[in-house]
Amino acid sequence: MTAAEETSTGRTLIRAGGPVAGSMSDAAAAVVYEPAAARVQVSDLFAATLRTAAEQTAGITADRERVRAGAVLAFAVEHAVTVHRAGRPVRSDGFFDARPGSRPVADEVAESVVAAARRSTDERRVRHLGYLLAEVAVSPDVDGAVVGRALQLAGTLSWRQLALLAAVGRRDRVPLPMAPLEEEPRGWAAWGAREDLADLQRSGLLDPPPAQARPGGAALPRLRMADLRLTRRGVLVHRLLVLEMLRDDAVAAALADMGLPRS
Known part of the structure; x- marks a missing residue:
């Protein structure tokens, strides 16, 4: 395959993300492959990483996996444009540099992100996986191992659990409900939401951890x-x-699943 054919194939992959990323896919493909003609810009180093990921993944034949792979790269462009406009430069600590006997960490992270997106049958998660790729590119305080841990943790979380984390993360500007939570809701939907929250506590993502039974069977707080x-x-x-960018309506829906109105 010629270099021109590889470029065309990689661009086609990003454009294939349209069913999830919408018109962002076409715009993102232009940013990555025709930066001079694009209306917005990202770092040349980051664009090169995205081209590598697109070209190495272009052979995916499973239709929906191909859609998600293209979409995650499109969403990475979307957030990269935002951080570029905010004046946040890409990292200069060797993240994008080839290493002796190995490829750049940026390429490894991009491959991991695309693989995670391909596995995400709940396609709402794909947007934030793409955001992760762009955020890491401007975050020199997190190395590849820490990024891998974040992806591992995120890979176990449902969309509702991500929404619950978002709710707690924005608590300073949007107060959370004060009503006590039921330990064993009667309805299955509320029970499932309560289990999702308990899993976040048990996995060490939220404090306090689940309360432990007291001696003598005293009531738990x-x-x-x-x-x-x-x-x-x-x-x-x-x-x-x-x-922080997760939609407010998704957060409200997660709280409503537990029978808690948004404050």
Whole structure:
């Protein structure tokens, strides 16, 4: 395959993300492959990383996986444009440089992100995986191992759990409900939402951890959403997936699933 054919194939992959990323896919493909003609810009180093990821993934034959792979790269462009406009430069610590006997860390992270997107049957998560790729590119305080840990943690979380993390992360500007949570809701939907929250506590993403039974069978204190805080693990996932940008209606839906109106 010639270099021109590879470029065409990589661009086609990004454009294939349209069913998830919408018109952003066409615009993102232009930013990555025709920067001089694009209306917005990203770092040349980051664009090169995206081209590598697109070209190496272009052979995907499973239709929906191909859509998600293209979409995650399109969303990475979307957030990269935002941070570029904000004046946040890409990292200069060797993240984009080839290493002896190995490829750049940026390429490894991009491959991991695309692989995570391909596995994400709940396609709402794909946007924030793309955001992670762009956020890491301007975050020199997180190395490849830390990024891998964030992806591992995020890979276990449902969309509703991401929304709950977003709710706790924005608690300073949007107060959380003060009503006590039921420990064993009667309805299955509310029970599932309560289990999602308990799993976030058990996995160390939210404090306080689940309350333990007291000697003598004393009643446990009732947990409120307003009591919750992000742990350091939770901060990592919240920050790198840019959950600050997760839609307010998704947060409201997660709270409503537990029978809690938005305050």
